[in-house]
Amino acid sequence: xxxxxxxxxxxxxxxxxxxxxxxxxxxxxxxxxxxxxxxxxxxxxxxxxxxxxxxxxxxxxxxxxxxxxxxxxxxxxxxxxxxxxxxxxxxxxxxxxxxxxxxxxxxxxxxxxxxxxxxxxxxxxxxxxxxxxxxxxxxxxxxxxxxxxxxxxxxxxxxxxxxxxxxxxxxxxxxxxxxxxxxxxxxxxxxxxxxxxxxxxxxxxxxxxxxxxxxxxxxxxxxxxxxxxxxxxxxxxxxxxxxxxxxxxxxxxxxxxxxxxxxxxxxxxxxxxxxxxxxx
Amino acid sequence: xxxxxxxxxxxxxxxxxxxxxxxxxxxxxxxxxxxxxxxxxxxxxxxxxxxxxxxxxxxxxxxxxxxxxxxxxxxxxxxxxxxxxxxxxxxxxxxxxxxxxxxxxxxxxxxxxxxxxxxxxxxxxxxxxxxxxxxxxxxxxxxxxxxxxxxxxxxxxxxxxxxxxxxxxxxxxxxxxxxxxxxxxxxxxxxxxxxxxxxxxxxxxxxxxxxxxxxxxxxxxxxxxxxxxxxxxxxxxxxxxxxxxxxxxxxxxxxxxxxxxxxxxxxxxxxxxxxxxxxxxxxxxxxxxxxxxxxxxxxxxxxxxxxxxxxxxxxxxxxxxxxxxxxxxxxxxxxxxxxxxxxxxxxxxxxxxxxxxxxx
Numbered sequence: 001x002x003x004x005x006x007x008x009x010x011x012x013x014x015x016x017x018x019x020x021x022x023x024x025x026x027x028x029x030x031x032x033x034x035x036x037x038x039x040x041x042x043x044x045x046x047x048x049x050x051x052x053x054x055x056x057x058x059x060x061x062x063x064x065x066x067x068x069x070x071x072x073x074x075x076x077x078x079x080x081x082x083x084x085x086x087x088x089x090x091x092x093x094x095x096x097x098x099x100x101x102x103x104x105x106x107x108x109x110x111x112x113x114x115x116x117x118x119x120x121x122x123x124x125x126x127x128x129x130x131x132x133x134x135x136x137x138x139x140x141x142x143x144x145x146x147x148x149x150x151x152x153x154x155x156x157x158x159x160x161x162x163x164x165x166x167x168x169x170x171x172x173x174x175x176x177x178x179x180x181x182x183x184x185x186x187x188x189x190x191x192x193x194x195x196x197x198x199x200x201x202x203x204x205x206x207x208x209x210x211x212x213x214x215x216x217x218x219x220x221x222x223x224x225x226x227x228x229x230x231x232x233x234x235x236x237x238x239x240x241x242x243x244x245x246x247x248x249x250x251x252x253x254x255x256x257x258x259x260x261x262x263x264x265x266x267x268x269x270x271x272x273x274x275x276x277x278x279x280x
Numbered sequence: 281x282x283x284x285x286x287x288x289x290x291x292x293x294x295x296x297x298x299x300x301x302x303x304x305x306x307x308x309x310x311x312x313x314x315x316x317x318x319x320x321x322x323x324x325x326x327x328x329x330x331x332x333x334x335x336x337x338x339x340x341x342x343x344x345x346x347x348x349x350x351x352x353x354x355x356x357x358x359x360x361x362x363x364x365x366x367x368x369x370x371x372x373x374x375x376x377x378x379x380x381x382x383x384x385x386x387x388x389x390x391x392x393x394x395x396x397x398x399x400x401x402x403x404x405x406x407x408x409x410x411x412x413x414x415x416x417x418x419x420x421x422x423x424x425x426x427x428x429x430x431x432x433x434x435x436x437x438x439x440x441x442x443x444x445x446x447x448x449x450x451x452x453x454x455x456x457x458x459x460x461x462x463x464x465x466x467x468x469x470x471x472x473x474x475x476x477x478x479x480x481x482x483x484x485x486x487x488x489x490x491x492x493x494x495x496x497x498x499x500x501x502x503x504x505x506x507x508x509x510x511x512x513x514x515x516x517x518x519x520x521x522x523x524x525x526x527x528x529x530x531x532x533x534x535x536x537x538x539x540x541x542x543x544x545x546x547x548x549x550x551x552x553x554x555x556x557x558x559x560x561x562x563x564x565x566x567x568x569x570x571x572x573x574x575x576x577x578x579x580x581x582x583x584x585x586x587x588x589x590x591x592x593x594x595x596x597x598x599x600x601x602x603x604x605x606x607x608x609x610x611x612x613x614x615x616x617x618x619x620x621x622x623x624x625x626x627x628x629x630x631x632x633x634x635x636x637x638x639x640x
Contacts, residue, residue, distance in 0.1 A: 170363060170365070172361045172362075172363055172365035173365045173366075173367060173368075175330075175332050175352075175359075175361070175365065176359065176361060176365040176366075176367075176426070177367075177378070177382070178331075178332065178351070178352040178353060179330055179331070179332070179352045179353065179355075179357060179358060179359045179436075180353070180358075180378055180379030180382055180426065180430070181353045181378075181379045181380075181382035181383045181430075182353060182382050183351070183353065186382060190382075191367055194369045195367075195368065195369060
């Protein structure tokens with residue numbers, strides 16, 4: 001009874017479904033296409049009326065300008081170094097911290113919430129002291145300084161996500177491993193971590209995206225050396241007018257790692273974000 | 281193979297005392313069942329033996345060696361968990377061999393021992409599957425396989441059958457019993473199910489509020505419970521327990537229940553006083569012959585409730601106002617309201633002090 005009824009309901013309104021999905025696709029992809037289009041249009045076509053949907057003479061000059069003249073490539077490399085390092089550190093430390101909180105009740109019942117509460121403070125509240133400290137320690141405008149800042153910055157959410165993940169995992173599997181012949185470390189590495197992989201991957205992807213798009217700290221804590229991709233965009237909008245082509249070109253470039261990461265981690269992400277909903 | 285000796289063992293969680301100074305000697309090769317209601321400390325005791333909980337006080341000795349400070353892996357025990365605790369990311373073969381690999385045993389020997397364990401449990405064809413592809417009974421077999429493959433000194437079972445349905449539970453119960461007869465290793469088994477306790481145990485340790493209430497062979501506990509708690513916990517249907525008075529008459533000692541006098545074959549120690557009389561259903565049978573047998577007495581009954589089980593029927597009637605259950609032959613009784621004579625075997629009755637609820 002139930003199965004045919006469901007099938008009928010699923011099949012029922014194809015037109016409405018297609019319309020809705022179509023509208024959504026347009027909503028998502030038109031701005032993306034507009035950006036891509038702008039990045040290969042000659043400057044004269046930017047704001048032409050009617051809009052130029054298919055440029056007659058596509059060009060890569062904006063990419064060249066954005067990457068080299070405006071030092072976008074350096075920003076890209078800096079961003080990759082800083083974001084990837086911070087993500088790896090955040091995942092490593094976060095996994096250990098979350099495991100400790102979940103299994104050993106470290107710091108009693110309040111420490112886990114305290115970790116998360118670090119994100120309640122608006123960054124602007126600490127950015128000036130951090131700037132002064134960094135300048136004195138020689139961390140200002142260095143990769144190391146930015147990696148450190150971003151690790152600290154993303155840890156609370158990483159820890160919290162993985163804490164939730166570890167907490168819903170039954171302890172008995174690790175206990176079985178302990179009795180079976182593992183040390184605590186082996187039980188952690190051979191049983192707990194593989195089982196928590198979806199949670200760890202999900203937390204890492206979130207951390208990476210947060211680092212990749214972070215602007216405020218990058219603006220204050222870097223200048224000519226460790227500047228990241230988002231800060232490069234400042235240069236495109238000046239008092240002489242906006243460099244739409246260059247901005248669009250750099251935006252296209254900056255999308256690539258996020259999309260690649262999303263595709264790679266997709267399988268884990270879904271499981272990681274649904275947490276305990278799908279128990280093996 | 282090892283004996284387990286527990287002395288003065290306590291486990292506190294903050295101010296809560298889960299286990300309160302337990303002494304227990306388990307001889308080598310014995311099947312001991314820790315049984316009791318939930319929260320009685322039986323699982324905590326087991327986990328403390330495994331090393332998953334640290335003892336607050338007292339000592340645990342396995343094979344003559346005090347293991348309090350040893351890590352779980354160094355105690356040479358194996359444990360089967362209630363939720364099986366199989367590693368979901370490993371195949372059955374890897375699950376079973378995990379403990380051996382963790383101890384750096386050569387690959388070929390691991391494979392041989394895994395095959396041997398799988399053969400013993402009849403799960404050879406499941407070796408390449410993952411736990412999620414197995415039924416509950418199969419998972420439990422794998423969990424047991426993971427334990428026996430290591431040939432540990434002691435097996436610990438933490439309510440291993442409680443997630444299975446009734447039929448599988450019966451099946452696995454006999455399998456565990458057979459396993460114990462085959463390998464004759466010391467086994468400690470925790471359950472809240474008194475039937476599991478009765479059928480599996482060489483010795484039952486009945487716990488209550490973190491203490492041992494009584495220990496002994498299943499029949500010992502069943503026939504000579506030291507308290508109303510033990511009497512009520514073991515046996516299904518439960519023992520009927522009713523208040524009365526221990527009195528002495530010219531003809532000898534009796535239990536007085538209201539107007540009814542039930543003569544006792546032997547006199548318990550002490551004066552006349554209020555007591556609790558405990559009768560199991562099988563101590564009450566339909567009267568046969570002109571007079572009750574030696575040690576029994578005969579009472580009039582009006583059957584109120586009949587519960588047939590096929591081979592037997594449990595009939596409830598009132599004895600001096602208190603409900604009592606008798607175990608009758610299936611055809612002895614046909615409908616509620618029937619009158620009949622019941623013989624009460626007072627020789628096997630349990631008598632408890634009304635105040636302390638301990639056996640007299």
